[in-house]
Amino acid sequence: MATPDERVVSRPQGHGGELKGSGTCLSLLDHPEQKETQELAPGQLAMLRKAQEFFQTCDTEGKGFIARRDMQRLHKELPLSLEELEDVFDALDADGNGFLTPEEFTTGFSHFFFSQNNPSQEEAGEQVARLQEEKVYQSRGNADPRDIDQDEEGQFQMLMDKLGAQNVLEDEGDVKQLWLQLKKDEPHLLSNFEDFLTRIVSQLQEAHKEKNELECALKKKIAAYDEEIQHLYEEMEQQIKSEREQFLLKDTERFQARSQELEKKLFAKEQELERLNQKQKRLEGQCTALHNDKHETKAENTKLKLTNQELAQELERTARELQDAQQQLEILQQEACKLQQEKEMEVYRVTESLQREKSGLLKQLDFLRERNKHLRDERDISFQKEKAAKANTVAPKVNWKQRSGSVIGKYVDGREILRSQSEEEEDVFGLQRRKSSLSLSGYSLTEEESGTGETAAGGPTRRALRRIISIEEDPLPQLLGGGSEQPLSKCPEEEEDSEQAEEGQIQQATPLELTPTTPRGQPVGKEALYKEESSPSTPDRLFKIVFVGNSAVGKTSFLRRFCEERFSPGMAATVGIDYHVKTVNVDDSQVALQLWDTAGQERYRCITQQFFRKVDGVIIMYDLTVKQSFLSVRQWLSSVEEAVGDHVPILLLGNKLDNEKEREVPRGLGEQLAKENNLIFYECSAYSGHNTKESLLHLARFLKEHEDTLRKDTIQVGRPAKKKSCCSG
Numbered sequence: 001m002a003t004p005d006e007r008v009v010s011r012p013q014g015h016g017g018e019l020k021g022s023g024t025c026l027s028l029l030d031h032p033e034q035k036e037t038q039e040l041a042p043g044q045l046a047m048l049r050k051a052q053e054f055f056q057t058c059d060t061e062g063k064g065f066i067a068r069r070d071m072q073r074l075h076k077e078l079p080l081s082l083e084e085l086e087d088v089f090d091a092l093d094a095d096g097n098g099f100l101t102p103e104e105f106t107t108g109f110s111h112f113f114f115s116q117n118n119p120s121q122e123e124a125g126e127q128v129a130r131l132q133e134e135k136v137y138q139s140r141g142n143a144d145p146r147d148i149d150q151d152e153e154g155q156f157q158m159l160m161d162k163l164g165a166q167n168v169l170e171d172e173g174d175v176k177q178l179w180l181q182l183k184k185d186e187p188h189l190l191s192n193f194e195d196f197l198t199r200i201v202s203q204l205q206e207a208h209k210e211k212n213e214l215e216c217a218l219k220k221k222i223a224a225y226d227e228e229i230q231h232l233y234e235e236m237e238q239q240i241k242s243e244r245e246q247f248l249l250k251d252t253e254r255f256q257a258r259s260q261e262l263e264k265k266l267f268a269k270e271q272e273l274e275r276l277n278q279k280q281k282r283l284e285g286q287c288t289a290l291h292n293d294k295h296e297t298k299a300e301n302t303k304l305k306l307t308n309q310e311l312a313q314e315l316e317r318t319a320r321e322l323q324d325a326q327q328q329l330e331i332l333q334q335e336a337c338k339l340q341q342e343k344e345m346e347v348y349r350v351t352e353s354l355q356r357e358k359s360g361l362l363k364q365l366d367f368l369r370e371r372n373k374h375l376r377d378e379r380d381i382s383f384q385k386e387k388a389a390k391a392n393t394v395a396p397k398v399n400w401k402q403r404s405g406s407v408i409g410k411y412v413d414g415r416e417i418l419r420s421q422s423e424e425e426e427d428v429f430g431l432q433r434r435k436s437s438l439s440l441s442g443y444s445l446t447e448e449e450s451g452t453g454e455t456a457a458g459g460p461t462r463r464a465l466r467r468i469i470s471i472e473e474d475p476l477p478q479l480l481g482g483g484s485e486q487p488l489s490k491c492p493e494e495e496e497d498s499e500q501a502e503e504g505q506i507q508q509a510t511p512l513e514l515t516p517t518t519p520r521g522q523p524v525g526k527e528a529l530y531k532e533e534s535s536p537s538t539p540d541r542l543f544k545i546v547f548v549g550n551s552a553v554g555k556t557s558f559l560r561r562f563c564e565e566r567f568s569p570g571m572a573a574t575v576g577i578d579y580h581v582k583t584v585n586v587d588d589s590q591v592a593l594q595l596w597d598t599a600g601q602e603r604y605r606c607i608t609q610q611f612f613r614k615v616d617g618v619i620i621m622y623d624l625t626v627k628q629s630f631l632s633v634r635q636w637l638s639s640v641e642e643a644v645g646d647h648v649p650i651l652l653l654g655n656k657l658d659n660e661k662e663r664e665v666p667r668g669l670g671e672q673l674a675k676e677n678n679l680i681f682y683e684c685s686a687y688s689g690h691n692t693k694e695s696l697l698h699l700a701r702f703l704k705e706h707e708d709t710l711r712k713d714t715i716q717v718g719r720p721a722k723k724k725s726c727c728s729g
């Protein structure tokens with residue numbers, strides 16, 4: 001920082017040469033020793049020193065000038081009041097600019113010093129001057145050149161003093177020479193020259209004064225400027241200081257806030273650390289626990305592994321055993337299957353031979369009838385001969401002739417007669433039941449004599465109805481057993497009555513062929529004439545099917561249609577039971593159907609029930625023109641179920657579809673019933689043959705497939721197969 005001291009001090013130095021008085025003072029201050037020897041007295045020198053010391057005392061800051069303020073500071077050191085000090089300052093400040101330069105100070109100080117301390121010196125000066133003036137005027141009158149020179153010198157000095165030119169003129173020598181020359185040469189011009197000098201000096205003095213004034217103004221201005229700068233500097237200093245303080249304050253505050261924040265953070269971190277420590281401890285505890293657990297688990301694991309190995313070995317052993325057992329089972333199943341098939345075939349063969357036997361017997365029967373007729377004719381002839389000879393009563397003979405007439409009774413409607421004869425028949429059946437045998441009627445041989453159908457002919461017709469062929473319940477094994485037994489019971493009249501049976505029933509019987517095909521002369525149903533006999537291929541399997549339904553719904557008619565493809569109106573009611581065998585082709589395999597035709601009449605129900613044994617399928621028939629027959633279907637269903645359970649497929653048939661105008665059972669009812677009980681359903685007509693084959697083929701296919709799946713299941717899994725549901729047709 002540049003202080004204004006140097007400038008202020010140096011400036012007066014630059015003007016040192018111009019102000020003679022002050023310049024002297026200054027140079028005195030600078031080189032006091034030099035001046036001391038040249039001009040100044042020792043008293044003056046001491047005074048200057050004092051002044052210099054005093055100046056320095058006042059100018060404590062070393063500015064190079066003294067301000068009013070500096071002076072006032074002396075108040076404490078000097079025995080002077082503030083006003084007195086002010087007066088001193090005003091007195092010293094010659095130019096009144098408010099500053100005391102060293103020159104001003106020294107000049108003022110010396111003046112003050114001399115006037116105050118040595119007042120006699122001034123008077124002495126004045127005296128010296130007066131003496132000098134006298135000396136000059138005195139010297140003018142003297143002619144002595146040395147005196148004259150001295151006089152002139154004195155005069156010139158006096159002039160100079162008078163003019164005050166010492167301070168103005170730098171070199172007086174020229175002026176002095178010129179003045180001396182004039183005085184010598186042109187004394188009259190001397191006064192003019194003096195005037196001229198006076199004017200010049202005064203002008204110079206004026207110029208000098210002006211210059212001084214200008215200098216003073218300049219100095220004042222500089223001082224003001226300096227002061228202002230000083231002021232500004234101080235202000236600036238102040239401002240910087242305050243700014244610095246503020247900054248420091250702010251900084252401190254910020255620092256404090258930051259440190260507080262950091263402390264908080266530190267605290268939080270410490271807490272967190274503590275938490276983490278605790279957590280770590282906890283985890284360590286858990287770790288140890290887990291470690292222990294792990295050991296335990298390991299031990300357990302090993303144990304389990306061992307157990308597992310043991311179990312695996314056991315499993316393997318069991319699997320091997322199971323496999324063996326399965327293989328054995330398979331072998332057994334195959335054997336069983338083979339046996340079953342053999343058995344079936346045997347059954348079929350037996351059935352077939354039975355049929356052949358039946359047809360042979362029928363032929364025998366026909367032959368016998370023929371013989372009987374022949375004999376009767378012979379007898380009639382002999383009777384007529386006797387009659388002609390004796391000519392006795394006629395009437396009783398006619399009656400007998402009518403009952404046992406040789407005319408073959410035509411089938412009218414034996415049902416009516418049958419019903420009226422129930423009592424007698426029951427007697428017969430009762431007897432048979434006692435013999436633990438059941439009746440098996442090939443067909444009812446209920447011929448009436450001369451085909452009148454009159455019930456009036458009670459006695460003889462009743463007898464005719466007794467022609468019931470009876471066989472064991474399960475006739476097949478018995479037949480296999482040989483012909484020693486005689487299971488068929490015959491009424492004594494049967495032979496006679498059977499002669500009348502012909503036409504309607506035995507259309508196919510070729511009468512004259514006596515072919516004793518069977519070892520036993522067992523009479524069987526006349527309808528047992530089957531085309532299957534001629535069937536070239538042997539069937540693969542055989543199914544037993546039982547045919548049930550109310551009386552007169554058309555079971556027998558249906559079977560006739562199916563087996564013989566013909567319809568015989570006015571069929572007699574079935575008595576006991578009958579059966580047919582028919583081989584059908586189902587999906588390239590021959591299936592033999594053993595069809596058992598039961599009697600629908602109430603009294604034969606208990607017989608029918610026993611034929612359900614080992615049945616493969618059941619056909620329930622109703623007459624769609626008789627509502628009651630449909631209502632009875634439920635009873636038939638329950639009796640079937642009672643006998644064989646619900647695993648046997650059932651075909652429901654609504655017969656007499658040809659008689660649409662008398663229909664009493666809508667198709668929907670039949671369908672619904674079938675759906676409810678899971679039955680195969682068809683509406684058919686034995687008369688037209690509609691749906692007869694289709695329905696039975698459906699059943700046959702179902703039975704076959706059912707058996708196939710059963711076989712497969714038995715072989716593959718060895719588990720019982722589920723019953724396959726039948727769908728209605």
Ligand SMILES: Nc1nc2c(ncn2[C@@H]2O[C@H](COP(=O)(O)OP(=O)(O)OP(=O)(O)O)[C@@H](O)[C@H]2O)c(=O)[nH]1
Binds near residue numbers: 574685688
């Ligand atoms: N219109 C018509 N009549 C038939 C049909 N089927 C049978 N009939 C007649 O119905 C009557 C009874 O027939 P059967 O075959 O004897 O009846 P069934 O069911 O065997 O009777 P039972 O042996 O007593 O159980 C006979 O007069 C048949 O002609 C048919 O499809 N249409």
Ligand SMILES: [Ca+2]
Binds near residue numbers: 093097098099
């Ligand atoms: Ca001043």
Ligand SMILES: [Mg+2]
Binds near residue numbers: 557572
């Ligand atoms: Mg019948």
